[in-house]
Amino acid sequence: MNTPPEDYELLRWLDGEMNDAEQDAFEARLAADPSLQAEAALMKRLSSDLRSHLPAEMPVPYADFFNSQIQVRLAQDENVQPSPAVSGGWFGWLRLPWLTTAFATAALVLAGLVAWQNSTTAGGDELVHSIYVPKAGVQARSFHSKDARATVLVLDGLEDMPADRKIVGFNISHGEVDEALAATTLFDDHGRAVAVMSKDARNQPLLLTTTNPRG
Template sequence: MNTNPDEATLALWLDDELTGEQLAAVESWAITQPDQMAAREEVRKWRTMMASAIPAAEEPPYPDFFNSRVLQAIRDSAPKTEPVRKRPFSWNSWLMPLAACAGMVFAFWIGKKSSTAVNYDVAGAPKAIPVEPVVYTPEKGVDAEWFASARASATVIVLNGVAAIPDSTDFSETVYVPMDREIDSTAGGVVNPGTDTGR
């Protein structure tokens, strides 16, 4: 055998449990390994000594007593289960779910009665309640004011207490400016079929 046997095969060879071709292959390898041959002889001597000192089979003293003690230990370690007793009919088993169901129905009914009437607009959507707008600023020391500019057709927010933005800042990447080609040319005029211009 050109290669070393694996650990499982070597353990079987040391215990004299190999047969046939496996035994022949390991024996041819072990001839060149004096330490392995010495280990096998030591295992054989130990096995012979143990066989002479300990009998192969021995009955325990008082086998009936031994077996009864084992059975008693098994019975003692088993979990104790009580027989299942049927409970007599109880109103609590029906009353609690019915009371919970009645409470939910009552709460739903009260909620329907106490809801305020909602005004609906022409489209059938609920009208929004007018609320005074509030500008929130997360930083202390910053005051915010807003006003609607009719000239600019926009809402203007003025922040006092914020550092000025330098003139060198480039906003071209963050600002959307529509190009002429993106503006709808038909918005101001009527398109006549068969003509190229809408004006």
């Protein structure tokens, strides 16, 4: 786009791109030209309004999840282990604020997950869990027993919980994956659905339970 050089002068003056000599010369010209003054005032106001209404930095919704999902993608793409403190996967939902540490502990000690695992892996006992740990000092380990048909997830380093804190655990018999809905439903021994893990409209993790996890 061809524009007269004098227009660039105004531009450079507004943006502080002139040296002292250029600035003095332009300001002398500006003082003698009311129409240029009006144009400069309008441009200044536009700049000010743009800066006011377009923040340079915005809070990222679910910022921790943003980071953990990147780590998951890196691990998937590069076949590298995610860092111990920030790993990801299905259990990313555990860091949601409404899910207390107590519930995290209780819910993680799930017995009888093997049926669900079998539905997601070919070997049954080869599933590699990707565990998101919400606190840097907490270590997560998982054990899978083919004989017991159970997987136990253990979190070490959690803070002490009040003695009166109610903890509810779920015995999961099996799980069913609904790929169309991108949801996994977990069932107990009696075939009752006790929890549904999915994502909401914003692609954020969502956990629905039929039992109040806080008792």
